[in-house]
Amino acid sequence: MNRQIMPTQDPKKRINNFNEVNLGYSKEEAILEAKRCLDCKKPKCVEGCPVNINIPLFIKNIIEDNINKAYEVITNNNLFPSICGRVCPQELQCEKQCIRGIKGESVAIGNLERYVGDNAEYELYKEPSNNIKVAIVGSGPAGLSCASTLRQKGYDVTVFEALHKVGGVLRYGIPEFRLPKKIVDNETEKLKKLGVRFISNVVIGKTITIDQLFMQGFKAIYIGTGAGLPRFLNVPGENLNGVFSANEYLTRINLMEAYKEESTTPIVEAKTVCVVGGGNVAMDAARCARRMNADVYVIYRRSKNEMPARLEEIKHAEEEGIKFIFLANPIEIIGNEKVEKIKCIKMELKEADSSGRKTPVPIPNSEFAIDTDAVILALGNYPNPLLKNTDNLNFNKWGCIEVDENLATSIPGVFAGGDVVTGAATVIKAMEAGQIAAKSIINYLNQE
Ligand SMILES: Cc1cc2nc3c(=O)[nH]c(=O)nc-3n(C[C@H](O)[C@H](O)[C@H](O)COP(=O)(O)OP(=O)(O)OC[C@H]3O[C@@H](n4cnc5c(N)ncnc54)[C@H](O)[C@@H]3O)c2cc1C
Known part of the structure; x- marks a missing residue:
């Protein structure tokens, strides 16, 4: 039996709204997916979970339609299944260790966790106050x-x-x-x-x-x-209007809801946006900019294989029409008060660094420029x-x-x-x- 596909909003529609992309499993889909669990004697998935949730046991409770019990099992180790079911990199953790994944597709543990978190009704226990x-x-x-x-x-x-x-x-x-x-x-x-x-x-x-x-x-x-605290590129032109750290851009959109017409927080109006970086933060900034009606380029200095972003985020970004420029690094942001272009140099990958990823090295005389109205830097944080x-x-x-x-x-x-x-x-x-x-x-x- 194949893995149950997570229903999603149509990419053509979703680039015009900020509503959730993944729509969640129905009860039938969740039970079918739960039945794919082999209930291994030595469940490797539990070892793959940083908080060691008893995954086979919560999944067994989904099969028995005992969702509140499933919630109790998860919340013994993690109080926030609706959050983790949505944002954890399961493909690198529990699902990576799932035995089903050796010959086919692993059980969709994250999707099942989300199903439980969203649908259970359960009061958390607490001990009486000790006034400390x-x-x-x-x-x-x-x-x-x-x-x-x-x-x-x-x-x-x-x-x-x-x-x-x-x-x-x-x-x-x-x-x-x-x-x-x-x-x-x-x-x-x-x-x-x-x-x-x-x-x-x-x-x-x-x-x-x-x-x-x-x-x-x-x-x-x-x-x-x-x-x-965001990192910057330290290249000429970084202080031009229209250059943002991803933190600032995302805070304006998410916390201050600048995407809503009634919001008093301004956000850049840009026909083209270049996002620099290859992690989740870069994907989030790019996908927000796409929803703000921009043509979006993601510039990443390594190749797709080295991108630290979750696979699902990359797939969703591609479906939404975001374009990727791999093996390129910005060397200057050009403009007159406001950003007009981003100048980059092509890169090639050489031996792996201490993180195990190949090191990007500039290719001499390979500079090129892209016209852009805004640049969002997603280079990591301190x-x-x-x-x-x-x-x-x-x-x-x-x-x-x-x-x-x-x-x-x-x-x-x-x-x-x-x-x-x-x-x-x-x-x-x-x-x-x-x-x-x-x-x-x-x-x-x-x-x-
Ligand atoms: C855009 C983005 C997308 C991400 N996507 C994912 C993802 O998909 N999956 C994933 O697993 N991880 C993701 N991460 C990483 C993950 O969100 C972080 O690792 C996690 O939130 C860290 O949690 P934290 O509680 O340590 O810090 P934070 O979540 O940063 O919370 C720290 C809080 O402390 C407050 N604070 C700071 N200083 C003070 C102070 N002096 N006094 C009082 N309060 C203070 C801040 O305002 C903030 O609310 C993402 C990160 C970003 C930025």
């Missing part, structure tokens, strides 16, 4: 998962968020057509129901310091402030240096907070995890860090 206060800094997946784990164990949890809305990249980075904001709202509502308090518009390190949080009675602090300036934490040379194996920082009682520790990574890795930190915080507080 813990502060979480940052409301991205790292902060949310730490907050929920601690609240379920009875701790009095307050999440401080710099922006006016909670969710981190789930809110301001990943577009509506991949992760509808009502899903992020539902998940945060779930946490509020558990009793987690959210305080937004508070920048820790500026509005309040870590020391002041301790003085306010918080007994432990978890920092999950992510990696929101952690925001704010906490570095104000608090006594140790940082490594990439600006990430240094932690031990329990995610404890150099300040007693302060823990950290997610992108602020690892550099830009994935949602599930950030969630895993939140759970590990929650356990470490409980051990630390028990010893205290």
Whole structure:
């Protein structure tokens, strides 16, 4: 039996709206897909999942149409199946290890996880309050998962968020057509129901310091402030009008909803947009620009095989008419106040670097230029240096907070995890860090 295909919005229609592209399985499709699971004695898929969800057991419950039980199984390890089912790189994790994948197509574990998350009705358990206060800094997946784990164990949890809305990249980075904001709202509502308090518009390190949080009675602090500081190309012309970091462009679109007519946030009007980069962020920016009626080129210095973006994102971008220019790197952005052209040089791939990917090297005298009205740079991010300036934490040379194996920082009682520790990574890795930190915080507080 073949893998059930995820129904999607028609590419011709979807480039004119921001509605979700993947439409989700029906009950019949989910049960048919679930029946493809071989229920292996030693399930490799569980090893492939960073939070070790009991995948065969939740799938078995889908077959028995016991979706609330399936939800309980998933949420023993991951409280956000609707989010992870949509954005996790399953093809590199659980699905990569699926035995069915050796000779054919792996079971669509991510699609099934999403089905459960979207359709179950289930109250999360929580232990009675112990009145011990813990502060979480940052409301991205790292902060949310730490907050929920601690609240379920009875701790009095307050999440401080710099922006006016909670969710981190789930809110301001990943577009509506991949992760509808009502899903992020539902998940945060779930946490509020558990009793987690959210305080937004508070920048820790500026509005309040870590020391002041301790003085306010918080007994432990978890920092999950992510990696929101964009990298730039450092080429001439980068300061011209019409050049954006992907962070700024996506924040305008997603958080400030600049794509809606009633939004007061401006967004560039461009007939042609060039996006530089080959990861998920580049795909998200390109697909947003396409929905803003632009002809979009993605310029990537390696080839398609080396692109770090999820395969599904690349496929969807291609279906939406986005054009790819591989093996090219920008060397100058040309214009008179405003961007007019992007000048690139062709690249060839030489020996692999330490990451195992082949190194791109410029081909002499191969420069070419593309006419464009806007350039969006999606070249990766560093952690925001704010906490570095104000608090006594140790940082490594990439600006990430240094932690031990329990995610404890150099300040007693302060823990950290997610992108602020690892550099830009994935949602599930950030969630895993939140759970590990929650356990470490409980051990630390028990010893205290
Ligand atoms: C556009 C984009 C698309 C992506 N797509 C995917 C994908 O498809 N799949 C996937 O697995 N991963 C994806 N990622 C990566 C993933 O989103 C991140 O790895 C993950 O969100 C990291 O979680 P986090 O909680 O560590 O940080 P974040 O999600 O960055 O959250 C950090 C939060 O802390 C807040 N904050 C920062 N400083 C302070 C402060 N001083 N005080 C208070 N609050 C503060 C920020 O405002 C933010 O809300 C994507 C990333 C981007 C940018």
